[in-house]
Amino acid sequence: MYTNSAYWHQSRVDFKDKKHSLFVGSCGTYRLYTVKKLPTHRPRGRVDYQLLYIASGKAHFYFNGKEQIVSAGNMVLYRPKEEQRYYYYGAEHPEVYWVHFTGNNVKNILRKYGIADDVHVICSGISMEYKQLYQNMIQELQLKQEDYEELLVNYLRQLFILIHRQLLTKPRKKNPMIMDDMAQAVEYFRAHYNKPVSIEDYAASHNISVSWFIQNFKQYTNTTPAQYVQLLRTTNAKSLLETTNYNVSEISNLVGYENPLYFSRFFKKQFGVSPSQFRKQLLINEEIQPK
Template sequence: MYINSAYLNNSLVDFKDKSKPLVVGSCGTYHLYTRPKLPTYRPKGRLDFQLLYIASGIAHFYFDNKEQDTIVPAGHMVLYRPKEPQRYVYYGNEQTEVYWVHFTGSSVKKILGSYGITNDMRVLSTGTSLDYARIFKQMIYELQRCQTNYPEVLTLLLRQLFILIHRQLTRDHTRKNEYLDGEMSLAMQFFNDNYNTEVNIEEYAASRGMSVSWFIRSFKQYTHTTPMQYIVSRRITNAQMLLETTNYNITEIGRIVGYDNPLYFSRIFRKQKGMSPSDYRKLGQAGKK
């Protein structure tokens, strides 16, 4: 087992410090490969925040005082808030390597939020990076050397760690958004090309490997309207253009935009525009005189 840790002012007692926005209290690392087990149990938590980075192997966390463990693999970080019960275990046969840092301050929640770490986040998917380990090791080194202005350096290093976490969280969010944007853009193009046919929303969603409920919810998030409302909007918009610019009769226009039943077309048009297609055409013609 390898262990290396360091503490502000060489004190192992956890503390709360509101005199500065952000204060690093301690930092360290564990690497289990000879010891069979390393458990930690703090039923009342600590006064400060703790961030743990699983660099390799896996760690077992017991959140909310439950007996069932949550397995956290390498490439994740776990954040504990003040007075939150802590219970976690590392096992030697799983080759667990963990870095940790304790910090406090008057603006910790605000600072975390500015880097995309919200109050509901407990396990952060950060990926593995040598940069994470480098920052943790540098914080340990600064705490051990105690050179001039080292508390300020510790704060800067911790903020650098937060920046790297924020970049990773943003990258994951961007990937999800890129997928959503791509799929919804394809859907809009499909509906634009086929608005005047019998479009089956369930069949379209299935053809893209999506559940219909997820597709409708995502489409509405992207366009602020449901797929069917979007199709109806395209039909009525194009019907307006035909009423204004052509001499096609109402039945013909209804068929062109996808309504074989002229009465149903008129009813939908009235519902959308507050008047019948014929009244809309008359209003347009009157405006041109």
């Protein structure tokens, strides 16, 4: 299991903020590989809000005692004092991002972005932009640089805006078979992102044209197949920089880049710092954290 999280003032205790209209208290991510089951049950809920994004796989949630299986491309919203009961199973390979937030005007802010008071599951679609915003929040809350609290709120508002745009988009009539094909493509790229990937070969092996495949893949994920593979590589490279001692060249090779220099340049373009600079920032942050 891979986990990465961050908490305001290093405290896992939930709290209600009445001073700010919106305030981020904690955020993180889980990816299950070998752990068979990861349960969460808070019978009395929390005093803040929680927004979870199912980036891949699926998760099992309970609302009013009834189970609802939520697949990739959806978000789940819990409000204060609502019972929280949900389960992740390793066999279903869930990748989940979460953020807890509070404030004195949250209900009206959610309404502004089209999220009704009685909604629990939000059809957000799959997007690497969502993952990037969650990752930005995690990093910002870990590093705690100048004005980080304000930037966290800005990232969360960007997330709300993207959700709102998705909700306002008139849904096209979707062919279930096409959506299944695109879901299989997503899983294929997730499993093979660190190997040479040819979009043309994938399309040919499934007897479909490249242009048709790219168009439908983009409709399903809000990104092209090539962009999706690149972002998978840099995202997993970031995880390896955070959790292993592999050097930059080794990580470059592990995530599918033969040229470490190209990898470093592309990583910097995505995250604003080179892989070595990113790792140095993590080390500095660990040194200044209270023991």
